[in-house]
Amino acid sequence: MYFIFIICFIIAFFITVLFFSRIKYIEHNLTLLSSLIGVIEVRDPNLEGHSLNVRNLSLLLYYHLPFSYQIQINPLKLQYATLFLDIGKLCIPSSIIEKCGKLGKDELDIIRYHPHLSANVLQNVKGFQKIAKWIKYHHERVDGRGYYKLKGDEIPLASRIMAVADTFSALVMERTYKPSLSYEDAIAELRLAAGSQLDRALVEYFCAISMRDIEKSMEEVKAQMQMYSLENCMSKKE
Ligand SMILES: [Fe+2]
Numbered sequence: 001m002y003f004i005f006i007i008c009f010i011i012a013f014f015i016t017v018l019f020f021s022r023i024k025y026i027e028h029n030l031t032l033l034s035s036l037i038g039v040i041e042v043r044d045p046n047l048e049g050h051s052l053n054v055r056n057l058s059l060l061l062y063y064h065l066p067f068s069y070q071i072q073i074n075p076l077k078l079q080y081a082t083l084f085l086d087i088g089k090l091c092i093p094s095s096i097i098e099k100c101g102k103l104g105k106d107e108l109d110i111i112r113y114h115p116h117l118s119a120n121v122l123q124n125v126k127g128f129q130k131i132a133k134w135i136k137y138h139h140e141r142v143d144g145r146g147y148y149k150l151k152g153d154e155i156p157l158a159s160r161i162m163a164v165a166d167t168f169s170a171l172v173m174e175r176t177y178k179p180s181l182s183y184e185d186a187i188a189e190l191r192l193a194a195g196s197q198l199d200r201a202l203v204e205y206f207c208a209i210s211m212r213d214i215e216k217s218m219e220e221v222k223a224q225m226q227m228y229s230l231e232n233c234m235s236k237k238e
Contacts, residue, residue: 023076030079034224037083040090042228046097046175047086049225050166053173055082056217057165061206065161073158081134082162088117100177112147115139134158138166143196152199160199164190164206167198172218183211 034052041047059082062075089097092114096107103111119136122128137150137159144151171186181189187207194203 049221052221053169054165081131088114091117138162141197
């Protein structure tokens with residue numbers, strides 16, 4: 001009996017060690033991936049840390065959701081999805097992405113296609129099919145007027161979470177074609193979009209997060225992006 005207990009203890013110990021080393025390995029991968037995404041986005045004034053913001057804000061929202069929501073999503077997979085969500089924009093000509101004026105219908109159609117392009121990047125990666133699906137629907141509208149005409153709960157929960165974080169980040173960030181909004185104005189815009197573009201319940205959970213936590217999360221991204229900024233590196237050298 002005593003011998004069986006020792007054997008069970010050793011097996012449980014090794015399973016625990018394997019589990020935590022696997023988590024550590026995934027976290028290392030995510031850190032590496034966020035650095036690469038940051039370096040890619042630093043060149044584009046209309047992205048500049050946007051995906052990193054979406055990652056941080058989506059995670060913040062995830063941890064403010066009730067347990068019944070949280071058990072539906074693996075937060076590690078959510079991070080991969082948020083970091084890759086706009087990678088498809090790299091396939092779109094910069095003349096369209098960086099255009100200051102109003103976009104024509106054809107140009108808008110090309111922009112609207114970027115979730116599909118992003119999903120294609122991951123589609124054939126083993127174990128990433130679910131993440132690719134979340135990415136594909138990250139701009140779907142809950143009223144069913146989106147690109148794929150999915151409605152409400154037909155849109156994966158992770159995609160609806162990313163949509164709230166994505167919209168907030170886009171509103172508060174300055175772009176070549178629009179100024180940035182304050183926290184209060186961006187929250188007001190989210191509430192206006194609740195129930196039509198965005199999931200109403202998720203918007204309310206997002207609005208319940210403290211302004212301090214949201215700003216802290218965005219400050220972290222700003223600091224990370226500063227590290228990749230050529231001007232910043234040159235000024236430190238001088
Ligand atoms: Fe997007």
